[in-house]
Amino acid sequence: MTERYFVDTNVLVYAHDGVYPAHMEQAQHWMTRLWADQAAVISTQVLKEFYNVLTRKLDPPIPQELAREEVRDLLHWPIIETDARLFEAAWRIEDEGHCSWWDALIIAAAQQAGCTAILSEDLGPHLMPAGMTLINPFTSAVHEAPARYEIRGD
Numbered sequence: 001m002t003e004r005y006f007v008d009t010n011v012l013v014y015a016h017d018g019v020y021p022a023h024m025e026q027a028q029h030w031m032t033r034l035w036a037d038q039a040a041v042i043s044t045q046v047l048k049e050f051y052n053v054l055t056r057k058l059d060p061p062i063p064q065e066l067a068r069e070e071v072r073d074l075l076h077w078p079i080i081e082t083d084a085r086l087f088e089a090a091w092r093i094e095d096e097g098h099c100s101w102w103d104a105l106i107i108a109a110a111q112q113a114g115c116t117a118i119l120s121e122d123l124g125p126h127l128m129p130a131g132m133t134l135i136n137p138f139t140s141a142v143h144e145a146p147a148r149y150e151i152r153g154d
Helices: 009-014 021-037 044-057 064-074 084-097 101-113
Strands: 005-007 040-043 117-119 133-135
Touching: 005 101, 009 021, 009 044, 040 044, 040 101, 044 064, 044 101, 084 101, 101 117
Parallel strands: 005 040, 005 117, 117 133
Antiparallel strands: none
C-alpha cells in the first residue's frame, strides 16, 4: 500500500468489536498495514465517533482509559480538523452528491488530505469524487501478509 487512505470510523470500531469476528479480523489486518505503511488519515469527526462508540455503544463498552489510549495512538496519524474550510467543502458535497451531512464531511476530509481512497463500509461508490476510490475493507482483502494488530486489553 503506497497510497493515502482515509479511514472511516467503522474500520476502527470493528478492530475492537468481537461481536463480528470476521469484520474484526479484517479490520485488524487493515490497521496493521496502515500503521506499517503510514498510509492512514483520519479526521477529528472520526476520532470523536470512535471514542463515543468504544465507551458507550459496544457491549460491553471499553473502559474509558483504554479507549483514550487507543485515541491517543491514532493522534499520531495525520488528522484533518473539522474547520470552516471543511464545512464549506462538505456543504458543496452534500448539495451536489445527495448524501448525508456526515458522509459529506468524510469525503471532504479525504479530499482535503489528498487521499486516493476511503476505507468504509458505509459510503456508496456513487458518492466518490473523481480520482477517489471507495474500498469496503470487509470485502476487499489486504494482499500483504499482515502481523496481528494489537488492541489494548487483550
